[in-house]
Amino acid sequence: MRTSFIAALLATTTLAAGTAQAAEVIRIGVLNDQSGLYSEFGGAGSVEAARLAVEDFGGQVLGKKIEILSADHQNKPDIGLAKAREWFDTQGVHAIADLTNSAIALGVQNLARERGKITLATGPGTTRLTNEDCSPNGFHWMWDTYSQAVGTARAVVQDGGKDWFMLTADYAFGHQMAADIDRTVKENGGKVLGQVRHPLGNSDFSSFLLQAQASKAAIIGLANGGTDTTNAVKQAAEFGITSSGQKLVGLAVLISDVHALGLENAKGLIATTAYYWDRDEGSRKLGERFEARMKRKPNMVQAGVYSAVTHYLKAMQAAGTDDGTVVAAKMRELPVDDLITKGGKVREDGRVIRDMYLIEVKTPAESKGPWDYYKVQRTIPGDQAAIPLSESKCSLVKK
Secondary structure (H helix, E strand, C coil): CHHHHHHHHHHHHHHHHHHHHHHHEEEEEEEECCCCCCCCCCHHHHHHHHHHHHHHHCCEECCEEEEEEEEECCCCHHHHHHHHHHHHHHCCEEEEEECCCHHHHHHHHHHHHHHCCEEEECCCCCHHHCCCCCCCCEEECCCCHHHHHHHHHHHHHHCCCCEEEEEEECCHHHHHHHHHHHHHHHHCCCEEEEEEEECCCCCCCHHHHHHHHHHCCCEEEEECCHHHHHHHHHHHHHCCCCCCCCEEEECCCCHHHHHHHCHHHHCCCEEEECCCCCCCHHHHHHHHHHHHHHCCCCCHHHHHHHHHHHHHHHHHHHHCCCCHHHHHHHHHHCCECCCCCCCEEECCCCEEECCEEEEEECCCCCCCCCCCCEEEEEEECHHHCCCCHHHCCCCCCCC
C-alpha cells in the first residue's frame, strides 16, 4: 500500500512539474526520422528550421521563453507515440512538428487532440490527417499524397504527358499515390499502361525499370519516396531510360534527393514542390540562413517546419493564451504569411492551402552552381493541390 502511494505521489509530482514547466516555457517538439529511410526528409534540418522560426519570432511569446526539443522516432509507431506522450504529459510540450511517417503522425495527432495540444505535420503524406481522421488541433502543411499525385498528374497530362507506367512502393503510401494518379490521368484524357509494385527499401529496380521501358509510356511515375526514389532514378539513368525520351515523374521528391543523386542522374526529373529556395526573395533569404548552419539548402519539409512554427507562434500571440484549442482556432482565422508563403490560408479541415510548383531538374549545363537545380515549369494553384472540401470526409467540414 505504501509503495503504491509513493508511486502515485511521484506520478502526480512529475505531472505537476510538467504543468509548471509549461506555465513558464513554451516548448515545441520536432519528432521525425533522424537516422533511417526518411532522415533526409526532415531530420536534423527540421530541428534547425524550427529554431530559425523561433529566433525570427524573438525567442519568446506571451512573455515566455520558447524552447525546441527533438527526438528520433526511428519510424516505429510505438517509439513515436511513447515520446509524444512523454512530451505532452511530463515535459510541458505544447506542439509537435514534422512527424514524418504517416502512421506515427496519425497516432500523435489523435493523442494531441485528447491532450488539447497542437500537431504541425510537414513530413507525412497521408490525406487522412485532414480527411477521415481530421482534428480541430491538427494541421497539415506543405504537401500530401493528393497534392503530389493529383496536382502533379493533372499538370503533367495537361503538358502532354498522357501515357503513364507506375513504379509503386508496396504499402499504403504507394498504393494511395498510385490510385490517385490512375484516376487523375484518366480523368484528364490520359491512360496508365501498366504498374509494378516493389518492396519498401528496395535496392534493385532493374526488372521494374525494364518493364517500364518496354511499355514505351511517355511518363514513368514513381509512387515511392526516400532512398526508393533515389535508387530508381539513379538506375533509370544508368539504363539510359531518360536519355531515350521517357520522363520520370517523382511523387515525393525533395531537393536533398536531387543533391544526393547529382544532376547527371537526376536531369529531366519532374516533380511538384511547395518550396524552392531560389523562387523569390523570401525563399532565398531562408535558404541562405539555413545553408549557413546546415551546409545545404532546405527542402520543402524543412521549410514547412519554419512556416508552421511561425504561424503557430503568431496565432498564440494573437490569441493571448497558450491553450491549444484556442490557439488552433486562431490559426484557422489568420492568413499564412511568412518568408516562404504569401496569402496562404488554413482550411477548416486543417489543410494549409498555398500554391505549389511543377519543376523539372536542370541539366548540368543549365545549372549555375551548387543547389541551382530546378526549372519552375508552372504554378499549381493551391485550391487545385488539395482535396476539394466537397469531397471531404472530415467531420469539421460544414456540409
